Amino acid sequence: MIMQGFRRRPAKMGWGISRLIGLKALVLLSAAYFVHGLGMKLLALPLVYACMIALLVSIASHPSIDLPLLLGKTSSGSFPLWSWIMFSPFLLFIHLFMLFRRFVKNEPLYTEIADGVYVGGWPSSVERLPPGEPAVIDCTCELPRSSTVTETSYLCVATWDTRAPQPSQIESAVRWAVRKRSQNKPVYVHCAYAYI
Template sequence: MGLGISRLIGLKATVLFLAFAYLRGLGLTLLPVPLLFASVVDFLVSIASHPSINLPLFLGKSTDGILPLWSRILFGPFLYFVRIFGWLRRLRSKEPPYTEICEGLYVGGWPYSVDTLPPGDPAVIDCTCELPRSEVIMRNAYLCIPTWDTRAPQPGEIESAVGWACRKRAQKRPVFIHCAFAIGLHKMAAIVDLLKPGLVLFVGHGRSVAVMCALIVALGMAEDWKNAEKIIQERRPCIRMNALHRKSLEEWSKHRLSSKRTDELGVSSVILSAASGSSRSKS
């Protein structure tokens, strides 16, 4: 299982630190300082995004999707790197900003403008921890499930998102689930492989797709998350879920099935208890 963003940002931190050390070796004093600061920030992000820690709240994104001023200052080198890389990615990409998977269900990237937001005043589920709530969706119904890029929402977070989305669909509102445009893709993966052979870099769209898989199952449009993934893949071929996303969906599915069995057993015991009481009263 690759470490995805943790290794990628850790590699970037190492490069920045080496650049700092090289410039200091040339006798420069003030010029290399920003490189040292950016290196330290990236090392911290690399640690916080490691699978064994996985702390997306580290960046301080609030439940209403706002990145506070202290976070934008302290983690600026990482946050603005993500924004710039995403902007460059969009310039070269022919991928649509969103795709309708089923009627009223959309999945896509960060909605940075009105034309990148699906029609119909959709309820929005934001799966990013590194991007702020877009100004475009400030008036939309909104739920944040903060997740690192290449990481997966926890099963409980998936269930919360699914329940929220199902309530919005019951109100006949479309639902848009988004993460960010991938910060890697094939060219970045090739570069990283040259720098560090054997490093597995998960790239593609996974966080939002994992939640969409669960939602499709919950709405009865697919038998299980694997079939849901195939449905999404047919409509949005660029999706790339990794082992972490699939593991989280598998755990969500098991919990959902066990909950159903518990509910059924509860109903059955009530029926049996009522029937037993009825027979005793007749006797």
């Protein structure tokens, strides 16, 4: 029954993260070129840096490469200081994009797919978690563990948005979820957005 929560349902996923962030890199490079042409060379440097980071993320998130470890998210769901510094243009963009998307879209954050098993989007606050202090399986590599989730009730399965975890990661997560459900704890499996 818990395996149903891990099955991917057909959904319109659009361009995927590698194409979307690649497009962002192109826009940033164009902006840097334009600003440089106006004689503001110092202002062009941060744009070029943000472009390089976006290009790196676009390559690392491509399906043929699929390297979610690039961002350095730890098993506890946090990012080391070097990652926050190096990837700040991307990480800040993702956080702002999440806030904007939730403001604009009126989607349910989670759905109960079986008794005590929920799937949905990144819980930015305790109000966005399912009821019952659930154990959380985090399938994102670009968003940190919410401070409302304890480490003992948390499993990180670092995955790029619009990509699937590896079969071994799925098996490990299912075993972890079964243990949590045997303790009568609800389980919340989430990606970045609530595509259900």
